[in-house]
Amino acid sequence: MGADDAWALQIILKAEKLLKSVKVLPITTVFGTTSTIRIYKGATEGFIPVDPKMGQFYGRNGFSDIHFWQLHYPNNANEVIQQKNVVEIIREMVMAEWRFNVMGNVDCVNVRLLNEVERIAYSNNRFYTPYDAFSAAAFIFLDTCIQYQRTYNATLELQGQRTRGQMVFDRGNNNHNVNIIATVNEDEIKKILQWTASS
Template sequence: MENKNRLVVYDCDIGTDDAWGLAMMLRAEGVVLPGGRSSKVVAITTVQGNTDVDNGTLNALRVLHTLDRRDVPVFKGCADSIVPRTWSYTSKFHGQDGFNDVGGYPEVNEEQELQKEHAVNAMYRLACGNPGQVDFLLCGPLTNFANCINLYGRSFLDKIGGVYIMGGNIFGKGNVSKSAEFNFLMDPEAAHTTLERLTRPALILPWEPCIDGELGVTLDWRLNVLGDVDHPFVELLTRAERSMLVPRGFVNWISCDSLLTAIYLFPDAMIADQRDYYATVELSGVHTRGQMVLDHLRGRKVDAIHGKASNVRVVRRLKGEHFRTIIGWTGFLPSADIAPLCV
């Protein structure tokens, strides 16, 4: 019987969306989740992505300070992709430091508060010490996770629980290049290694369902209703997102990593449609490097060309009606009640 007391490694490249997802995971501790499950974050692991790994690590510690959760261990991970990039990511959607450089952050002491163990080794140790019980929420490039696979192979893969990935795309719609989603493009080899080596299907939330559905959260509501909550975490994220999103003319608020976390915690309330596929990642295409490629010919069970069984469960459509309640509850909005979603 599956152990319903789940331990979570939250792997992230902390910009604002990862921060919301992390806050949601920590808020869920002590809550009896659907199916009688419980969850506990046993590690935050950081990786290059939205910002460099040094800033991302500082941001993880800053978030923990705002939430008064300095008990949660943070492990710094990989600073570079598996294969060095020949191009430079210059748009810096989250600014240089991941929080759009707004400043006014809580003071952290990295020397005292950061764990000395590397994130990759921590992943392996936690999986081996709790076989089948540790779930991995992978919210950034998959560099840490893939390096753990490369270092430890089946002795790691046979001991992990579930794997949940925000990344990739269904229909080749890109958000950095014309054909690739950010997390996969920032380390295509890591994404390819992860999908090819997993021994059980991962759940993937791709880019398109995050932007193509109606999730019920306008930027106005996020900044001026949820943003009015008097809490250090909400205050920091509201300053960062106001400076980042208002000048760009956003109307709706999109937070992909918090959507993945909501799926993990409340799957029935969040997932409208999912399907099994065999998936891989394009590594050589001139225009399509980093694109997730699904076998649409056979769809559900076996890859038509290679005869490979499905290795992912792809979320194709989300239910939008509950997400505003979940994110409101994450941000301590008094009127947000998740009790009906936990039945």
Template sequence: MAERGRCEATSEQNNRLVIFDCDIGTDDAWALAMMLRAEDLLLPDGRRVKLVAITCVQGNTDVHNGTLNALRITTTLNRRDVPIYKGCANPIVPRTWSYTYRFHGIDGLNDIDDYPNIDGFKEKPEHAVNAMYRLVCEFPGRVDFLLLGPLTNFANCINLYGDDFLDKIGDVFIMGGNFQGKGNVSKSAEFNFMMDPEAAHITLENLKKPALILPWEPCIDGEFGVSLDWRLNVLGAVNHPFVELLTKVERSMLVPRGFEKWLSCDSLLSAAYLFPEAMIADQKEFYATVELSGVHTRGQMVLDHLRGRKVDSIHGKKFNMKVIRRLHSEAYRTIVSWAGFLPEANIAELCQPKAKPT
């Protein structure tokens, strides 16, 4: 059911079409729920969004399980109409290290083995990379990319189709990398970038206009975050198949590890995409690249901090990233409450257009 008031459907010409590229664990699942619910909203800047594809990539789990999870999550949300495509199973360069600490379990949903029935529901036969290219050709300039896993699919699309792809894409939004050198899978690299550093490098080096990137640090630093108690016992009390599934998964995954805060990084990017004014407290433009050869720093996102001096960039390149450095937690709680069907969530308030300064 469409939200009332400002949150009503708008004309077709204002639609932003979205390709949701993911390696579905729990945070991707929350991000996906936000995007699917948002199709009923008229956003404060006049946009309406529509998912035209869910593309799956290796990352939190292998691409087979990630694709199964996309089928499972869309089933709980009664959205089997959204096409799902299986993408790249391996990073561009084979890993020389073994990733054994599976935070999301082997299958991406902590192996709870209590999943919705998806019999008869399958992904499309087309490869995700080809689907990306086909869709931007069908809708040039109108397709935005939410890239929530390793960037393997997107980078391979760049490698295959080059400018013919890049000239047709809309805006690009990335969850990954870091801007203060904090790592979560190595001492200095964030998970999505470290799972395919070459793909991250290809993406950042080839984009023709700045992407918006949410790095690791704003997701964990300061007072940002929602308590795990609120997530499991308030939001988790909602009687809905999606919430019930995710609550089982996150309870089994986070409680035994002693978590007190609930982190859902990918859903933070979805919230920032939908409600940038409400969500983004601070962002800054940089030229960014990815370290590929460092013994201790492979996969780290490197920012050019010489901007603003006499030399604009040590590489002579224009800014390619708008880096989110701080987020608003209060707006996020409202958005994730609404995405989780909590009755008291007042999303219409966030949908009101901001008054222009006089």
């Protein structure tokens, strides 16, 4: 779990509380931007092997190596991907300057914590790319966030040594189960992140 996941959870939990548009049942963590969170309870490594030479964007613990907690929950991503309406965002971003000079000034304990984490993670980046937060915003605010999307049939590659965990699109299968969001409305994303950060 990384800071982008923390923003996504805040968006979803605030929408549940104030908008009543979603209901959160379980919250699980999965392997992604860090190598220290395990997918399966009791597992010794993540679903996708990590090359130790590669840097982890949010550090080893997902929070730029600032230590808070470590939780382990089971997850089966392939079962999730087989359900309808899974949302994935491709390479959207906002300016990092906006993140720290506008949203970073919101006086809230969560923002102060994530400011510390993300200042480290984005220290050499011009763009702010919390993809999981963008996905959560698009999921909850479909009508205002999404500018362009396409649907596909997708599965996760489970067998390959180098491709295990990659999403594979079957363009010949019309049983579409994922929405690929190619473009989001940046102004709307900014409004949602600021709404999320506010008390």
